[in-house]
Amino acid sequence: MSDEYQAGLDALQAGKVQLAKELFAASDDERASGELAKLATRQKDQLISACLITKNNQRTLAECLASLYRYNFEIVIADTGSTDKTVEIARQFTDKVYHFDWVNDFAAARNFAASKASFDYILTLDSDERLVGGSKEELQDFFINTDTKKTVGLYKVVNILSSGKKQNQVINNVIRVYDRRYCKYYYRIHEQVGLIADESALLDTKVLKFRTIHYGYQDEKLLQKKSQRNVELLLAQLAVTPDHVYFIYQLAKSYYILKNYQQSFEYFAKFFLIQKNYRLQWVRDGIDAYLKLCIKTKRYDKALECVNLCQEQCQDSFDMLCIFATVYVVTDNDEQAIRALKKALTLASPDKGEFGWTTADACKDLAKIYERQGRWVLAKEMLTKVGDEKLKLNLDQQLTVVVLVDEETTKLTACLQSLAVLRANYLILVRGTNPQTITLARQYSQAVYHFSGQEDELGNYCLTKLTTDYGLIVHANEKLLGADPDVLKQITSKKAAIVGRVRIKVPVKGDEFGRQTHELRLLVKSYSKFNGPNLTDISSRKPRQLLKQVELPLILAKNLTYEAYYQSEVAKQTRLKASLKQKPNPTASFELAESYYHFENYEAASQAYLDFLSGPLELAKEETLTAVTNLISALIEVKDYQGAFNIVTTFNPYYQGLSDFQFAAGLAYMNIGQFADALTAFENARKLANSDSLGINTYLSYYQQGVIHEAMGNKQQALGAYRLAGKYELAKAGVERLLRKK
Template identity: 45%
Template sequence: MTGADDKQYELAKTALKQGPKNLARKYLENCPDNQAAKKELAELDASDESLGVSICIITKDNEKTLARCLVSLAALNAEIVIVDTGSTDKTLKIATKYTRNIYHFKWIDDFAAARNYAAKLAKYNYIMTIDSDEYLLQPKQDELKKFFDGINSRKKVGCYLQVNMLGKSKEQRPYIASVSRVYDKRYYKFLFPIHEQLTQIYKDKVDNDPVYDLKLQCIHYGYTNQSKLVKKNQRNQALLVKQLKNDPTNTYYMFQLAKTYSILKKYKEAFRIYQEFFRFQKEYIYLWTRDAIDSYIKLCFITKKYDKALDCVQKCKQDCMESLDMLCLFANVYVASDQDEKAIEVLKIAEKLPVTAAYQEFGYRKQDVYQQLAEIYARKGKWLLMQQYEKLLPQTRQIKNELWSVTENKNLSIVVFVRNNETVKLEECLVSLALFKAEYVVIILGSSLASSKIAHQFTEQVYMVKEKLEADLYNFALAKAKGNYVFWINADEKLQGADFSALDKFLVKVGNYVGNILVEEPLLTKSEEPVLQSQTRFGYRKFIKFDGKYIASPITKKKGQNIQQIELPITLKHNLTKEEYQKYNEIRRTKLKNKLKNSIDVTLLAELATNYFSNGDNVHAIKYYYQLLTLPLDLQDELTLNSVTNLINALVNEKQYQDALKIVGIFKGYYAELSDFLFAAGTAYMNMAQFEQALNAFEQAQRQANSRSLGINSYLSSYNQGVIFEVQGKKKEAIGKYHLSNGYKPAKEGLIRLLN
């Protein structure tokens, strides 16, 4: 034996280890004097006979994927037949390393013809088909033997899972398909030029279940190269149009053509074909019909036609309730359509489905169900439910929702008070607060189980309490909260807007601080402007308590220290209809009057007057505000400022302009630097035709810019100045002020008058 023989033999062993058997065969044939090589060659030839199966591959220009495909087949010890349809790259050079059975087929736009040609050239009747851009995962020879030895292959075909990798690198998502690829060529052949299907040659009666699922899986990378994918679908389009012309009611071809149009971004044509598909297709129980639903809904999402996706779900839902993939897909549609509750409903069904495979047919997993539920609950602020599903996910799971990993802002507790008949408002209230990322403490006045059930979806901190003094109730809530700062809110309110960056700066302060926010009341008058009330709703828990007189007036725990007030850019809105709010206010007024019978309290009297004012009852508001002014008042207290300002406005509304000016004169020295007072004074001056004083007051209101209503700081003051200038005949100045009114409707009308 020569040194050259030794070298050829070593190369042969390396080739056998790596997979290219035909290359190994050539090396072994080049060392005729090596007995070990002769023995190896005989065993190699025999190995192709051991399984008695031919693996058929059709290929063209697949130099990048063919070797991996053929290496994965080596362990099966099967005959490999390759049919090339016109490669111009290194595909054939690679193929010759693995098999001697390489043939050529002139392409005639017919995949079935090419596959049948390969099967015809195969040595064995038992055929397995695989594409050159696929490779087997853990090939199992026993699976093929089991099928051909134990199954009536005259009546069955074998299927294995094809895992299609979509996208690239981290964006890849598997799409799973069950493909019919294993058969006996004496009884089955491929039919249809494109998207070919195995069909019985002889019309024997097939089994009730003509498909046998092999425990084999292949990975398909044919969809990762976008340019190749486009070329492939451009070819498919022509073939499918031709096929559909011959068989115009074939819904399978309709689906495939519509899917092809979608890939080519011909969305209008895709929707047109899908419309025909849904007109003719009546059942959606088959794998390919679910594929059609999946691709159609994705088309709807790409084009943002969520209403069409929702129509599809309603049409197909009943036939797909046992498919985890379809239920996850339907949940996506419901979420996109702002129907979270329906999304939760289908995901709960998916959660209960028995699932054995890691991936389902369209690449979804049980983890997707858990993540979708967790994200919905996170978005709604239902932290407890979110945490339950978060625990079922691996730590490496990519986080998609910005709220996902944050379950609690330990510096803030939100206390929600639930009173009678507020159960239906509670969930909407809590959901609106989700962006605070804070601990919830829910205090239920009474024993409403319905309220408790809703509250426990958001927090474990749920307490039912009997009727107590309101101040005691709030102090009880302070004791239960864990955050340094406490934000209190009623269940019939919801978050309207907030500047969270400003709030973050507030939440690092330590001391006797409270935060004031704006609460928008329902419109009860003809005014187009919402009524905004400033209320204290934030407090540093360790430094404050409630004084027992008024729930929204916290006081310091330490004597001799003053509470510092900070204005926060947060707005709440009463989640009530006009009728509900009126009824609420009637009940509140009755309670306040009953309390005032026992003793006159400044805070309660101010609340009663403001209640009437907010409801448009200026007469009663004026009565109680005048009564308030007879009592000892702290002129630095914001309660006094608000009362004086509201009294001026109520008097103006009742056309008691002279009385309004008297109040302005009394308090002008105290509140000349406060926008709210200046604006109210301006309206009084304007109605008494004291235009210079009015213009000065409105200008000062804008300059001070310390009102809690942006309108007073800006467009309302500009509008009133425009009205004065228009009355004075100063057209140019009036137009300028109207332009500065930020599109305020009366200002627009003024511009139309002056510019026409």
């Protein structure tokens, strides 16, 4: 076998038809003529010309031309002034290589290449692309059986974008197949195929199965250089056609790539002022670029305006809906984002959309939203559809949030979504009959149960359904205001004989800030039990083992108006009184007293507090101190000053080191005229400064001292105390009152 013949076969294997011809022609091997005959027959079978323009593309050209071999297209190349080996490489594949003097006009170069073709049927591609998919037969069928006077073919261009080691794909449908008798390229930059007879006519299109893989944007510096060149050409074009919206869009996009964001915004503003048809693919590309610009520069308001402007015409586009969802997320419109992504998933979802979005991307984005909202069930469903085993929800395996719900469907949503930050599973116990509540709850948890038993059975029922060591009790009409999940996780990481207290903000009539109470809400399943129907009445399973109370790093708030909260408290009072008639219960007595007290029924509160304090007491418990201080205040309100003084005397040995008690004692001393003792008590409250109330530690104690000094006629001391109370309104009024006196 001669060297030329073997080299010819090797060249043919690489798609280098012209080089193979030359080698076979030079070979003395008798088989070479047979190969030349085959190549001649192959050439006669050609009906379509693949046309390219090149300049200094030696790195990518061979792979590009080799990809065309299996389709048996004629290859036509117009080189615009290469100084590397581009022309040498091109001539190994085809004898139709021509020089075109570059005139800053891509359309002119494209049309020149097409003019040198042997056939009217043209397929265009770039020299840094390779053609895959489709078939010669599909393309021939298109040209033979389609009205090419008004119809052109488009195929997908898969742009491989690179950022370091990471690659991403952006896919565009581009018109690249046409009949040169009826169509040609227009525009010196970002050239487009149009009818020769009418440049502005809307072409019919047919999607072909071909794809090209484009590696033109691998080098960031090269991309920047190309974009700067494009800006110069586009500005020149716009000098001729200043209102041409296509060039305005391309210039805006080029400025975006160059990170000249101000000018990009200016040209996009012109683009949207003129362009009103958002169904065109290149227009949607402009919308995509504009939204990315807005997000990049954090102009979320502009992004949302654009979505609202364009969305009606883009409901048929998988990618556009995904892009819109991104805007909705950054503008805190999660529900609209969910609707957009769910709509996208109902469409024919591509492996890769026109702007790079995939079905997996949409599912992952939905999962992220659901996860942020605590809708664990829906989030898991979406992650399952992605099919990536590495993607999973990591929820706390020690803690379950037990949510008690009646009919509050709207409030249940707010409750569960506020709790999502804890990343704990939910156990949802539904006591109502609304089927919508059950349906809603099952978006958040698979552990949803309808409870229809007696009230005093609820606690035990809850424990039977609890599958983790710890349970946190929350009502559906509450929301999480704040929490430290890391500290909470430390508390629940090991099973211990504890019970957790949480702060709960409740509404107060005429006070936008409300007030805070404490309740036992965290239990350990193996150590705890419920006493009666109230799930805040948590005690130890073992009679001789006391549960240590722990302050939890979280605050809940009643998601109720004052009127609704008042009605719920009235119902609670009725329920507690009925329970106490059946069986004495210190916790129920305390909660009943608290309810009476905070709704200013001081006489009933006094009796309920006395009932609580008359039973077995744990003086170290927060509830006992609260009962003592509130009882003193309640007795003062009903003018039982001696009774208040007696309570102070009884509990002083135990609580004299606490600011809350000293402040209550000061009020009792004031009302029986023991002003010196009252002043000392308020001073102690301020100096101890260990109350949860900032007021007791500071301005309230100063104010009460001011009141005493004023009553005693000590004007200067009263003024000093009032002024130390700062901006407290009653103290300011005291200062004004004293200054008016002569």
